[in-house]
Amino acid sequence: MHRSSIKQLITRLHAQPPYAHTISYSAPHSNALVFSNMLNFFHSQMGAQNDVVTLFAQMQKSGLWPDVFVYPTLIKSVGNEGIVLHAHVLKLGFGCDKYVRNAMMDMYAKCGPIEVARQLFDEMCDKTVADWNVMVSGYWHWGCEVEACNLFDLMPQRNVISWTTMITGYSKVKDLKSARRYFDEMPQKNIVSCNAMLSGYAQNGFAEEAMGLFNEMMNSGIQPNATTWVAVISSCSSLGDPCLAESLVKMLDEKHVHLNYFVKTALLDMHAKCGSLETAREIFDELGVRKNSVTWNAMISGYTRVGDLTSARELFDRVPKRNVVSWNSMIAGYAQNGQSAMALELFQEMAATKDFKPDEVTMVSVLSACGHLGALELGNWVVNFLTKNRIKLSISGYNSLIFMYSKCGSMNDARKVFQKMAARDVISYNTLITGFAVYGHGSEALKLMFKMKDEGIEPDRITYIGVLTACSHGGLLEAGRKIFESIENPGVDHYACMVDLLGRVGKLDEAKILIERMPMNPHAGVYGSLLNACRIHKRVDLGEVAAEKLFELEPQNSGNYVLLSNIYASRGRWEDVERVRKAMREGGVRKTTGWSWVEYGGKMHKFIVGDRSHARSGDIYCLLAELRKKMRNAGYIADKSCVLRDVEEEEKEEMVGTHSEKLAVAFALLVSEAGAVIRVVKNLRVCWDCHMAIKMISELERREIMVRDNNRFHCFSSGQCSCNDYW
DNA sequence: TTAGGGTTAG
Known part of the structure; x- marks a missing residue:
């Protein structure tokens, strides 16, 4: 089309809103081609959309209208504005140009609606391979696997791009087998198709397959490029293999590979995950001003991984531009290193900033933290937060909900979440099975294991540990035996569970024989169970x-000394008791302090024996005295096992706050003090006095109180404890 | 003209 006719068209457009505001045309006085080339340069080299748009505006100001070659670029860059451009293209008569037409279709295929792309596609009578490819790619983009496949099958001719589109499509839906099928079938491969397959493996956790393919590539003479290296390096990261990491670094060095920004970031992550945090930090520091949030985040999670x-x-405090991942990395870091309270605190800070919307990843860590704390009240608040903020959960999100409820002792809620899930994975089952196991619901755990098999999900190592634990806690000897025998290659942990099961039901000699016949060296868990x-x-x-074995395996674990000493004590062998205690003292082994916490008013209160740091410490001791008096009057006498401390005069401060609050906090302290006994004696019946005190409080309160000690969760309601067997 | 790139979670 000649420039003068374009001018005429545009002049006409002036009179037609909404186009009038887009175009201010005057006589051309500069070279349109120069601008066009610049536009192309900005787009393809820099990916700088804003610059393209600015330049476009500049062109208009200078009175230039871009020629036909610029349209594909423009359409790609301006997104929804492209619809206006589409109108221009049609009015200007460029709709028949095959490149413009293809780019236009691609815009609809990528930005939607895909139906419009299809309409354009169907209207074409001289479709090129590129048109077919764009359409197939568009279908994959919108998750229309069937349509993509049908169209691919109908293609009159295919090129390497068509095949590669299918490989990436299947990789995106995590169907690596199909992706590989297409990869193997394709008549010709190039570096891009190899990279597509390689990245598919790398991004879906098939690190070994990625390394295998990489070796094939090297043998077939295809030269790796930066994309290849990034995929290979990140596969090595997920394998966490320091030797492999070292050989990769050597290879990069030998081949004199230019390390671009992406390769460097991948290398940083690889070093952090393969144990060389110093090298990771060196790369991080070398990047200088070129660091972006990804590098910062990779370094942060590198540090959290090693604790x-x-x-x-x-680093987190210094990140110039924090994003959701920065917050998630730090929150997960706290949650995974036993700092649940800090994780929750940071989450609250994140929610308060309003700049970042917590996503599913954030919530997985937050729910995990609630679970570890046994904070049901807070957990329920988080569930509310999820609904309010419309955070969609995938399987892993639901799994963490199951985890939270299980750890908080709300097995009914955990089960409800599980039942509500549209799809479940092995972790969904394992989490619920482990929950049932802890609470001694053996048959429930067994039922779940059979159900998962029915649904075609294979039980893994963790499933068997869960089910065997459930049998152990539920006293299901025969069922446990059968399951143990059904495990193909039982690991050392499975043996430990079986020893525990046999031991608990009194079959100690059988347990001993099992240990002797183990094909591997027993670890501390095995002897600990015995x-x-x-x-x-x-x-x-x-x-x-x-005990002798345990003293060798873990000389600093005070629990083993205490257990042995208690065995002697149960037989009245006091000299041996003293001997063990002396050995402990001389070996510098210190008893770990007992502690516990309660959740009250949405806050977690943590108590250590003898600790006075709690803000309500004065009240607690006052109330403790009252309780003690009541207990004595009721005929329960605190003995040495249950330390009920005398209240000192100066602690009798004036009471502050409501009575119920004090009761709850006093209750916590009481359990805390019993907690020390629980950990040492490991025989919970000695805490009878505490139990009575707790019952009294929950009766008085006439409401549910939830408490967690080191190992288990208790729910008291009107004087009844949900874990009666425990006490 | 259409295909391939790094970080976080159970």
Whole structure:
């Protein structure tokens, strides 16, 4: 089309809103081609959309209208504005140009609606391969697998791009087998198609397959480029193999590979995940001003992975442009390193900033933290937050909900979430099974395992640990035996569970034989189970054998000394008790302090024996005295096992706050003090006095109170404890 | 003209 005719068209457009505001045309006085080339340059080299738009505006100001070659670029860059452009294209008569037409269709295919793309596609009578490819790619983009496949099958001719589109399509839906099928079938491969397959593997956790393909590529003489290296390096990261990391670094060096920004970031992450945090930090520092949020985040999670929360936090506080991932990395860092309270605090800070919307990843960490704290009240608040903020959950999100409810003892809620899920994975089952196991619901756990098999989900290592634990806690000896025998290659943990099961039901000699026949070296868990069984059944001979092994395996674990000492005590062998205690003192082994917490008023209150740091400490001790008096009057006398401290005069401060609040907090302290006994004696019946006190409070309160000690969760309602067997 | 790139979670 000649320039003068374009001028005429545009002049006409002036009179027709809404186009009038877009175009201010005057006589051309500069070279349109120069601008066009610049536009193309900005778009293809820099990916700088804003610059394209600015330049476009500039062109208009200068009175230039871009020629036909610029249209594809423009349409890609301006997104929805492209619809206006589409109108221009048609009015200007460029609709028949095959490149413009293809780009236009691609715009609709990528930005939607896909139906418009299809309409354009169907209207074409001289379709090129590129048109077919754009359409197939568009269908994949919108998750229309069937349509994509049908169209691919109908293609009159295919090129390497058509095949590659299918490979990436299947990779995106995590169907790597189909992706590989297309990869193997394609008549010709190039570096891009290899990279598509390689990245598919890398992004879906098939690191070994990625490494395999990389070796094939190297043997077939295809030269890797930066994209290849990024995929290979990130596969190595997920394998966490330091030797592989070292050989990759060597290879990069030998081949004199230019390390671009992406390769460097991938290398940073690889070093952080393969144990060389110093090297990762060197790369991080070398990047200087070129660091972006991804590099910062990778470094932060590098530190949290090794538990160095101080360095992680120091970086987090310095990130110039935080994004959701920065917050998620730090919150997950706290949650995974036992700092649940800090994780929740940071989450609240994040929610308060309003600049960042917490996403599913954030909530997974937050729910995990609630679970670890046993904070049901807070957990329910989080569930509310999810609905209010319309945060959509995938399987892993629902799994963390199951985890939270299970850890908080709300097995009914955990089950409800599980039932509501449209799709479940092995972790969904494992989380619920483990929950049932902890609470001794053996048959429920077993039922779930059969259900998962029916649904075609294979039980894994964790499933069997869960089910065996459930049998152990539920006293299901025969069922446990059968399951153990059905495990193909039982691991050391499965043996530990079986020893625990046999030991708890009193079959100690059988447990001993099982240990002797183990094909691998037993770890501390195996002997620990045996020692615990010896404590339950007062077996000194076997207990000594187990303890001896444990002192070798974990000399600093005070629990083993205490258990052995208690076995002696149960038989009245006081000299041996003293001998063990002396060995403990001389070995510098210190008892770990007992602690517990309660959730009250949405806050977590943590208590250590003898600790006075709690803000309500004065009240607590006052109330403790009252309780003690009541208990004595009721005929319950606190003995040495249950430390009920005398209240000192100066602690009798004036009461502040409501009575119920004080009761709840006092209750916590009481359990805390019993907690020390629980941990040491491991026989909860000695805490009878505490139990009575707790019952009294919950009766008085006439409401549910939830408490967690180190290992278990208790729910008291009108004086009834949900874990009666526990006490 | 259409295909391939790094970080976070159970």
